[in-house]
Amino acid sequence: MKTFEEKFTAWIDDQLSDAERAQFEAALPDRPAADAEKEQAHKLGAFLKEQLKTRAMANEEFFHHQLRGRIAREKADESETQSLPDLRTTWWSIRRLLWAGVTSLAIFVVCTFFVVREKQTQDQSQYLSQILNARVDPAVSPDATVSIFQTKEDRVTVLWVDGLKSLPSDYAAK
Amino acid sequence: MHTEATPAEADVSELDLVKQSQAGNTEAFDQLVSRYRTRVFGMIYNMVHNEQDAWDLAQDGFVKAWKSIGRFRGQSSFYTWIYRIIMNVTIDWLRKKQVKGAGAEFDDAIQLKEINPASRTVPKAEALPHERMEQREIRQRIDAAIAQLTPEHRAVILMKELEDMQYHEIAEALDCSIGTVMSRLFYARKKLQNLLRDVYENI
Amino acid sequence: MFRFLLVAGAGILFSNPVVTTATAAEHVWSGLVVATNVAKPEPPPAELHRLDRTLRATFGYNQFELIGQARKKLVNGNEDWMASSKHFALHVDAQGESAEGYRLNLQLFQDKTLLVETEAKLNKSSPLVIKGPQIGAGQLLLLLVIQ
Numbered sequence: 361m362k363t364f365e366e367k368f369t370a371w372i373d374d375q376l377s378d379a380e381r382a383q384f385e386a387a388l389p390d391r392p393a394a395d396a397e398k399e400q401a402h403k404l405g406a407f408l409k410e411q412l413k414t415r416a417m418a419n420e421e422f423f424h425h426q427l428r429g430r431i432a433r434e435k436a437d438e439s440e441t442q443s444l445p446d447l448r449t450t451w452w453s454i455r456r457l458l459w460a461g462v463t464s465l466a467i468f469v470v471c472t473f474f475v476v477r478e479k480q481t482q483d484q485s486q487y488l489s490q491i492l493n494a495r496v497d498p499a500v501s502p503d504a505t506v507s508i509f510q511t512k513e514d515r516v517t518v519l520w521v522d523g524l525k526s527l528p529s530d531y532a533a534k
Numbered sequence: 535m536h537t538e539a540t541p542a543e544a545d546v547s548e549l550d551l552v553k554q555s556q557a558g559n560t561e562a563f564d565q566l567v568s569r570y571r572t573r574v575f576g577m578i579y580n581m582v583h584n585e586q587d588a589w590d591l592a593q594d595g596f597v598k599a600w601k602s603i604g605r606f607r608g609q610s611s612f613y614t615w616i617y618r619i620i621m622n623v624t625i626d627w628l629r630k631k632q633v634k635g636a637g638a639e640f641d642d643a644i645q646l647k648e649i650n651p652a653s654r655t656v657p658k659a660e661a662l663p664h665e666r667m668e669q670r671e672i673r674q675r676i677d678a679a680i681a682q683l684t685p686e687h688r689a690v691i692l693m694k695e696l697e698d699m700q701y702h703e704i705a706e707a708l709d710c711s712i713g714t715v716m717s718r719l720f721y722a723r724k725k726l727q728n729l730l731r732d733v734y735e736n737i
Numbered sequence: 738m739f740r741f742l743l744v745a746g747a748g749i750l751f752s753n754p755v756v757t758t759a760t761a762a763e764h765v766w767s768g769l770v771v772a773t774n775v776a777k778p779e780p781p782p783a784e785l786h787r788l789d790r791t792l793r794a795t796f797g798y799n800q801f802e803l804i805g806q807a808r809k810k811l812v813n814g815n816e817d818w819m820a821s822s823k824h825f826a827l828h829v830d831a832q833g834e835s836a837e838g839y840r841l842n843l844q845l846f847q848d849k850t851l852l853v854e855t856e857a858k859l860n861k862s863s864p865l866v867i868k869g870p871q872i873g874a875g876q877l878l879l880l881l882v883i884q
Contacts, residue, residue, distance in 0.1 A: 363834070365720040365813055366713050372723075373694075375701070400731070401723050405695040407734035408726075411676055412696055414576035415585075423571060423589070424564060430597050431560055487837050489863040494855040501852070514791040515863040521853055522868075529873025531847075532771040533823040534804045684832065684856070717813060717833055724814035 368394075372401045489517040501525060552612055555603050563603070567596055570613060573697070574620050580692050581624050581685065583677050591627055595620040610706055614699075617707040621689055625708075628685040672733060679729035683722055690715055691722040765839065765859065766882045767819040767827055769805040772798035773875035788864060788880065796868070796876060808884070811839055820879070824848055825869070827879060837861060838883055845869060845879055859883060 367384050370376050371394075376384060388394045417423060452460075488510050496504040504523035510516065548569070554562035574595065579588040599619050606615050680688055689708055693699045705712045768784060772792065778800035781789040785801050793799060805822035811831040819827040830842035838860035845853045845867060852869065859865050861883045869877030 363713070363717065366716040369716040369720045369723075400727050403734055404723060404727050404730065407730070407737070408676070408691075408695045411672060412580050412692075414572055415579045415588075417572055417575045417589070417592075418585070420571065423593070424567065427567060427593055427596055428560065428564065430593065431563070431600050434597065434601060435558070435560070487858075487860045487863065489838070489860045489865045490858040491865075492840075492856040492858065494853065496853055497851060500850055506853075511791055511795065514788070516788065516791050516795070517857075517863060517865050518795060519853070519855055519857075519865070519867045524852060524870035526871040527824075527847075527873075529875070531824045531872045531877075532802070532804055532875065687832070714833075714835075721814040721832055 372398050488512070488515055491517065491519050494519055494521075496521060496524075548612055549608070552603065552606060552608075555600070556606070560600075563600055566612070566616075570616060571596075574616070577617075577692060577697070578620065578624050580680070580696065581688050582628065583681065587627075591624050592620070595623045598623060610703075614703050614706050617693075617703075618709065621707050622709075625685040625689060628688075672737070675730060675733050679726050682729065683725060686710075687718050687722040687725070690718040691726065694719055764808050764810050764884045765819070765829075766808045766880075766884050767806065767829075768803050768880045769820045769822050769825050769827070770878040770880060771802045771804055771872055771875045772796055772878055773800050773802070773873075774798050775800050785880075788866075788882075792866070792878065795866075796878070798876060801878075811841070819881075825877065832856075838863075841881075843867070843881075 367376070367380075371381065371384055385391065385394075491508045494506045494508075496506060498504075501524050504521060507520045507522075509518050509520065511518070548566070551562045551566050555566060571592065575588055575592045578591050578595075579585065582588055582591065595616075599616050602619070606612065680691075683691070686708065690704060693704045693707065699707070701712045701715050704715045708715070766784065770785065770792075774797070779802075781801050782803045784803065784806065785792070789801065792801060805820045805825065807819045807821070807827075809817060809819060811817065811829060811834075813831050813834050816828065816830045819829050821827065824847055826846045828844040828846065830844075831839055832842060833840040838858060840858050841856070843853075843855050843857060844851055847870070853867060855867070857865055859881055865881040867879040869879060871877075
């Protein structure tokens, strides 16, 4: 466990060893506040458990009936594929295929290592920032559209929003 | 006289059912489904808040489990293994359902609030009158709060608080590290406390 | 022969030390910029030096004025206000931190109206730019950078 959050979560869930707990509690800047937060977390957990009791499934038999039907169709599709005759005989035994695969992987790893080593600069993440999703209120901007692009050279990710209402220049005030 | 199977017997019989399912025995798989369908359905429902969608996703999840049961090697419990499939199916579905790209719309479950941009905020729950809430209202508040979490955060908090799963089991089900599970729990708890404190403190 | 290649490949791979320790949380700088085209552009503010060329190339403007900025350390689970100006403000909800950066929910407000909401993974060395509305003859841009 490295971060404060991980330790705090483990402390709330009583997952720290005695030594870890003692160390963690000694380092807390505000023990009463932390205790209060722990109590809140337990209350929340109990509340969710009480309120979100397992929802019964209506018509379980029909669920099984449907599922059996789908699985039967899967099996039928599988059998059709397997019944196709295997017309080939080949020099490539399983053992040979395995070694060929392992060798290819080893060569790939070696090449990749040298390529990546060339490109990597100090202390630089290999990943661009990502937009996971974006929303615009259609009531406010009915014509807005959203798209994303990235400039790989400068590693900039742009969320491009078009169609927002234009504003007068006094909106540029600081 | 019928006696319930001991945990050891139950585990062995589950292993037998898995092996039979792997051999193509659909009746054996049917029994496995019977054991877990309620928990699976309940978990999915708490993630997606819609019975029909939860039904369909449970079906999809079990079909996927059937198709890949040959790959189950017993390194984890069967429940954890099937949970992983179910979570993948559900989270994928939730992600696709979320707005992406052009033609975006707002999710009705997320309430936009009037906020004074000049004010510094740590999230606060809205003030509610100190009166007993109807069960339905409570459920609505919980659903709305959970809806504000990402699928991954929802999964973690529900698996921990409702299923009492261990960190490593959640990590395995969600294919992430234990640290990530703990970090997501930290955030999800904070968020839900702020959104629901006035509800659970007043019951 | 095959086995030799396999061992050689593994030896080279594992001889390269890989840094795995997570770095401490860094600061996130955010800026509200109005981009315009003028006959004699002013030099960009110091905070935008690195991005100046990209902004010019991407948006086609030659002058960038900072109308609001903030530099804060984001704490997972907390919400905060970042860059703001008289009419715009950025609200951030930090949802997770990893060695590569932050997962954030970002909301750009114009006065009390939510213009754009996005969930993003902000990575180190990879600034995020959000194109906002036209303002007069210029363009509002929102920038986020891990420093």
